[in-house]
Amino acid sequence: MVYFILSYLAGALTLFAPCILPVVPFVFARVDQPFRTSGLPLLAGMALTFAAVASLGAFVGDWAVQANEYGRTAALVLLAAMGAMLIAPRLALLATRPLVAMGNRLSATASQPGGRERNPATLSFLLGAATGLLWAPCAGPVLGLILTGAALHGPSVHTSLLLLAYALGAVSALAVLLAVGQRTFAALRRTMGIGEGLRKAVGVAVLAGVAAIALGLDTGTLAERSLPGANGLEQRLIDRLRPQPASAPAAMPAGGFLRVQAPAPVPRLDLPVLGAMPPIEGAVGWLNSPALSAQDLRGKVVLVDFWTFGCINCRNALPHVREWHRKYKDQGLVVLGVHTPEFAYEKNTANVQRALVDLDVPFPVALDNNFAIWRAFRNNYWPALYFVDARGQIRFHHVGEGAYEKSEQVIQQLLDEARKEPRPL
Structure with a gap:
């Protein structure tokens, strides 16, 4: 009730x-x-x-x-x-x-x-x-x-x-x-x-x-x-009446994620391993790119952005995601948009294509109409960002808007780790 x-x-x-x-x-x-x-x-x-x-x-x-x-x-x-x-x-x-x-x-x-x-x-x-x-x-x-x-x-x-x-x-x-x-x-x-x-x-x-x-x-x-x-x-109201399930990444302890920012140098974040990046399978189509797989992304730092074009919170977060793509793509970052629709009209590929033009989305977008990738990540929200290191491990997860400076710091740290650590064979 x-x-x-x-x-x-x-x-x-x-x-x-x-x-x-x-x-x-x-x-x-x-x-x-x-x-x-x-x-x-x-x-x-x-x-x-x-x-x-x-x-x-x-x-x-x-x-x-x-x-x-x-x-x-x-x-x-x-x-x-x-x-x-x-x-x-x-x-x-x-x-x-x-x-x-x-x-x-x-x-x-x-x-x-x-x-x-x-x-x-x-x-x-x-x-x-x-x-x-x-x-x-x-x-x-x-x-x-x-x-x-x-x-x-x-x-x-x-x-x-x-x-x-x-x-x-x-x-x-x-x-x-x-x-x-x-x-x-x-x-x-x-x-x-x-x-x-x-x-x-x-x-x-x-x-x-x-x-x-x-x-x-x-x-x-x-x-x-x-x-x-x-x-x-x-x-x-949702947070009070419906606690997040313990199995979801969003419910994992966040104490090690957020630290008070110091002037300089910025302290390194404690980014625990939250699990391996699931396979990127089940998309009904791809835009801005041929179909990608986990194998294609090996050795890359990956930012997976779950969004849908009718979601206002997704639209508000998008300029930051787009800027990260622009700044760090040549350093080894791959931004992967997973478009998982809320409404029927958001499943229409032509509508998504128009939205990519209107919203200036340049990075690859998987059309997750059947929630296959959403299920694999055990995701629950729009927008949701998953930060994956070069070893294919999820190291950070953020739900909703905000924490943009923290998110960019995560990207920088994962890219630095990728340059210093041996990549998986």
Whole structure:
């Protein structure tokens, strides 16, 4: 029960994340309709669809990834048609394609406050389902753990219910926002008679939301502006309620890792051997490099970075990883990115390729869609850095953002050891 409450609260916190802004207009498109027959079915459709798509995307094959892409495209077309009809209902007369015609009928219904609907709840549910297909929350620690569990342990009712609890938390917060919006809309229409202008303004906002999602702003620019306090709150709750397993590298004693930095010379770190570097096998593809193996990396200092392009913490850490690649690649450092996706759209190779260009990622990246490398390292988090010496031994491990100076010092020390010590045959 504790995890369900935690998931619900984490979902509610997404209301304060900028990446939710593109879907808010889709919810407010029904602001002039009764909540019971309009707002509630819309939010229910959003929650159920998100939970279903997130459950499928976490543990099924490429066919589901493609289906998700097609579903998102169809949802964008539908909601764009709705926005256009909110602005100019007469445009419905020009619709000829079946999908656009369906969107026109939904949009025309939504844009007629006094109109009669044959089944308003069904129409609102369909709009909510379309919104659920497009909603990509800024995944914090709680959602990351849920999706990781789904990918590692396969489909389960428990995982799907946790995802539903997360979605219900988000739509509950949106319901409060919608209730306030409905009262405000009713008051303005009653006192100022500007209902038509507000309806058109909502239509413009819907089209802006569609454009933002189509351009990837919800998983890119807006995600980067997420409030760090929410993630910190989630992580503190997780640390209190869910101790790390003793077998995970992250749970190993860290007393020897962190030392107070002295002026000069910098003292050498006590870097115990945490185990041998696991085989790098099971990637569905490689970018920026041919496929690499542990044999290819023998004699090199290796930095393994587990990340995914939709993770804001990964994006924040990436400039430091990129700089280490630039500074130390000629001295024997190999930076290896392991892209392990949280959401279905992050499994799409074309999306990852675009992200590598946008984020200026020059080092090799393994596409770990099936969590094979993730499992081999017994990893649990995004981002996670593993520092491997020239003998193929993991010597340091860091989770999350921060400790950049310490991490660079580890790299320098391992490179110095590699120059002085004999390399393995």
